[in-house]
Amino acid sequence: MATATIEPPAARTSARPNLVIAVLAFAGMSASFMQTILIPIQAKLPELLNAGRDDTAWVITVTLLVSAICTPVSGKLGDMYGKRLVAVVLLSLLITGSVISALSPTVVPLIIGRGLQGTGMGVVPLGIAILRDTLPRERLGSAIALVSATLGVGGALGLPISALVTENFDWHVLFWVAAGLGAVALTAYLLVVPAGNGSLHGRFDFFGAIGLAIGLAGLLLAVSQGNEWGWTSIPTLTWLGVGVIGLIAWGWYELHQSNPLVDLRVSARGAVLMTNLASIAMGFALFSSSIVFPQLLQMPEGAGGLGLTLLNASLILMPSGLAMLAMSPVAGRIERQVGPKPLLVAGAVIISAAYLAAVLLDLNMWLVLVINAVIGVGIGLGYAAMPTLIIQAVPLNETGAANGLNTLMRALGTSIAAAVIAAVLANSANKTATGSVPSESGFELALLFGLGAALLCAILAGLIPKPKPAVAEEPALPEGVLPPS
Known part of the structure; x- marks a missing residue:
């Protein structure tokens, strides 16, 4: 063991x-x-x-x-x-x-x-x-x-x-x-x-890593290629089956290991599970805007877009990243005062408000800049809260693996968003002289999906229970070793 x-x-x-x-x-x-x-x-x-x-x-x-x-x-x-x-x-x-x-x-x-x-x-x-x-x-x-x-x-x-x-x-x-x-x-x-040192001894779970790779590869291939292959095509359904069956088998195997790649018993705790589910929803909300706004900004004006070049569109979207950076010290102060859970709820609510404005207002270049920056503020708050919620709920020697799984959940949300939003925009496309472009109703529906994901994130964040102190999971200190400061 x-x-x-x-x-x-x-x-x-x-x-x-x-x-x-x-x-x-x-x-x-x-x-x-x-x-x-x-x-x-x-x-x-x-x-x-x-x-x-x-x-x-x-x-x-x-x-x-x-x-x-x-x-x-x-x-x-x-x-x-x-x-x-x-x-x-x-x-x-x-x-x-x-x-x-x-x-x-x-x-x-x-x-x-x-x-x-x-x-x-x-x-x-x-x-x-x-x-x-x-x-x-x-x-x-x-x-x-x-x-x-x-x-x-x-x-x-x-x-x-x-x-x-x-x-x-x-x-x-x-x-x-x-x-x-x-x-x-x-x-x-x-x-x-x-440099630090490793805090777990034992044999690395190679079979767990292989099983996770097979399950994730199947699931992500089906999600990422579904629009290209067709959602009911044999390749999509085959890879989806490989992913689902692979992850189920992987989960069963991990539950029977003394040193698993991912401790699913820890991951199933209320605080960890709800945080990871909220992470999927926030990842979806983040990437929805990352797909909609670049297309809207670069689409020709005659087709209902704003007609910007890729470089100019990128500069309009860049303040979102700057907003995430700017929120880091603010998020840290708020977290110390009220805790990470209210921080995550607040981030999701801010993102929801930004998407609601995008749905209700007639968008122009400057409105897209402001709305996307506000989404960046919400993402900055939410992404600050998630690792802290995970850290509070897992033992010290599981910090890396638990945060790796949480990062994976965010990536899973962005992958699902990429497939869903791309499908929404493609199904709404209108034929023009230069090709197919998404319709106004398609953009609106895609933004509503982002709004729904942000609201779901807020609800899930509100349901996160107070974690048990992680220190209770850690073993007794060896003789002569002082407790960490």
Whole structure:
């Protein structure tokens, strides 16, 4: 049976907390930047790579799949072997994937490189777990808010950077930029972040990791490709079956392990379960606007859009990411005063109000900027609260794995939103001289879906029970080891 050890206080206190926070946040933003790096040239990939559209779709899909699988796995590895060590490995893989992608003339090596880039998303839950290990309680709330927000900030800030690069340079330069960001993050990690130690001993659950990979791959492939394949087609239903059956079998297997990849008994606790369900809903609400607003901004004015270029549209959407960053210290102060649960409820209510305004008002460029920024405020508050709610409800030695699972739940929400909102807009499309474009009713329905997800998040957040103190789950301290400060 796995045993747990407690690190001495010296390993849990950083002499440079501001630098540690900055490095962890930069690493998170660098990893999340990989999610939007190809959006400016996504439609051109078949031409650029001399490949079919089905093949080039994997350039986007593989990053989603790998990042979804990697986050809980890397969290568990961090709990066992040391969080900084695992984060350094992930950043090294991200850099390797970026270099392979930068040198790729064809689609196959690019898919491999993009898969390796997807591993980098594991640094976000690891960063949150490192904060719990290294920072005093009074600094923890705002620091977690900042690192957690990088899941949205990296994409929001990365889109205009990607658009600017692709408009002025060869598309391969995007990946050299990504490699450079990864190299800076890796160097800073090695120089600033304390090494720490693993807190779990025992054998890694390889079969659990394989089972989770199979289940998630099936589910995410069905969700992400359903619009392309058809929701009732044999490939979609087959992969959906593989995903559902695989996850059920994986869950049964995990419940019979002494050191499981994901402790489902801990995950089934009311506070953890409701927080993860709320995370799916908030991820859906976040990504709904990320699909609707770019299309609305770039659609020709004659078709009902606002007629902006990709770069200008990206600049209009960028303040959302800045709002998430700006809310980090505010969220930390609010969390210390009222706790994380009201913070999550408030974030969901703010997002709901923004979507309601988007549905009721006649949108123009400036209204989209303001509404999207308000959504960023709500996301910043919500994403700050979720890791704290998880941390309060799980043992210290499960922090990495539990936050990895929560990050996965947010990603699952964004994946579902991508499929649902794309289907809504596609089904509402009108034929024009330049092709099919979504109708006004399609945009309105998509925004209503975002509103519904935000309201659902608020309801689920309100139902989160008060967690039992996580310290009760931790083993007795060995003789001669002082309790953590």
